[in-house]
Structures are given as C-alpha cells and as structure tokens.
Amino acid sequence: MGAPKNNQFWRQRTKHGRGKLFESPEMLWDACCEYFQWCDDNPLIEIDYKGKDADEVRYPRMRAYTLRDLYRYLDVNEQYLIHFEKNLKPKDSEEDKDFVNIITRVRDIVYTQKFQGAAAGFLNANIIARDLGLSDKKESTVKLDQRLFPDVSEDNSDK
Numbered sequence: 001m002g003a004p005k006n007n008q009f010w011r012q013r014t015k016h017g018r019g020k021l022f023e024s025p026e027m028l029w030d031a032c033c034e035y036f037q038w039c040d041d042n043p044l045i046e047i048d049y050k051g052k053d054a055d056e057v058r059y060p061r062m063r064a065y066t067l068r069d070l071y072r073y074l075d076v077n078e079q080y081l082i083h084f085e086k087n088l089k090p091k092d093s094e095e096d097k098d099f100v101n102i103i104t105r106v107r108d109i110v111y112t113q114k115f116q117g118a119a120a121g122f123l124n125a126n127i128i129a130r131d132l133g134l135s136d137k138k139e140s141t142v143k144l145d146q147r148l149f150p151d152v153s154e155d156n157s158d159k
Contacts (some may be wrong), residue, residue, distance in 0.1 A: 021076060021084075025098035032106045035073040036113075039063045062122040065110045066131075 022028040043060035050057050071078055081103075090097035111132060118128035129135065 021074070021080070022099075025095060025102045028099065029102045029105075031074055032070065032102070032109075035070050036065060036109065038073065039065055039069075062117050064117060064123050064128070065113045067107070067110055070106070070110070 022031065040063075042063060044063050046059040046061050048057045048059065049055065068078075071081065085100075085103060088096040088099050090100045114123060114128045114132060117123035118125040
C-alpha cells in the first residue's frame with residue numbers, strides 16, 4: 001500500500017540530516033581513550049621459532065596509534081572529521097573550543113606515541129619518520145674548479 005496521497009508526514013520531522021556523532025567533547029575524548037587503550041591491550045604479535053625443536057615463541061610488539069585506525073574505531077571517515085572540524089567555531093562557543101582542544105590533544109598523542117616508539121626502537125624508525133613528515137636531509141655542495149669540457153676553440157688553437 002504506501003502512504004496516502006498528499007500526506008504531510010515529512011513536516012513532522014524535527015531534524016534533518018545526520019546529527020553529531022559526539023554530543024560532547026567529553027564523549028569524543030572518551031571514545032579516543034578507548035581506542036588508545038584498545039591499541040595498548042592488543043599489541044601486534046611477532047611469531048618466531050627457537051631451539052632445536054623449533055618451539056613457537058610469541059613476542060608482543062607495540063601497536064602504533066594512527067589517525068586512520070582511530071577513524072575506523074570511531075566508525076567515521078576522514079572527510080567526516082574534516083567537515084566536523086571546519087564547522088567548529090571556537091570563538092563563539094565554549095563547547096566548540098573544547099572540541100578543538102580534544103582534537104589537537106588526540107593528534108599530539110598519536111604523534112608522540114609514534115615518535116617515542118620509533119626513538120626507542122619499538123617501531124620502524126624509517127616508516128614512522130616518513131609518516132610524521134620527518135626527514136634527515138643531507139645537503140651536498142659541489143664546487144667546480146675545473147671545466148669538464150674545455151672550450152672547443154682552445155683545443156683547435158694547437159692545430
């Protein structure tokens with residue numbers, strides 16, 4: 001059957017579009033802390049075999065915090081959070097200011113955890129350095145004191 005013709009049910013809707021995923025900065029902070037705790041509680045496992053009988057040995061390895069994993073854990077995509085952050089007005093709203101502070105703190109925690117993990121040798125330093133935008137730039141200066149190719153006119157002057 002379907003709705004009756006010329007119905008006005010759509011007017012009864014009080015809200016349009018998706019609501020805020022996190023109703024408060026505290027909810028966002030709690031969800032991010034859950035992600036950090038999950039990472040700590042679920043390390044990556046390296047499996048090795050030792051001894052003459054090749055006994056299996058399991059080594060827990062540090063799991064790096066990443067923003068992409070955090071997005072997945074929060075069940076959002078990067079564009080959603082970019083849009084959410086762009087629409088915050090910290091000058092007009094204390095709640096928006098708190099959201100900005102939480103987002104900044106979470107990014108700092110992710111950065112610091114990766115940096116410290118790499119510095120301590122728990123994470124691959126090359127991969128983490130690239131991910132964090134760090135690089136070990138080496139500049140080299142070449143000084144040319146001698147021409148590689150003499151002028152053609154100088155060579156022909158002897159002939």
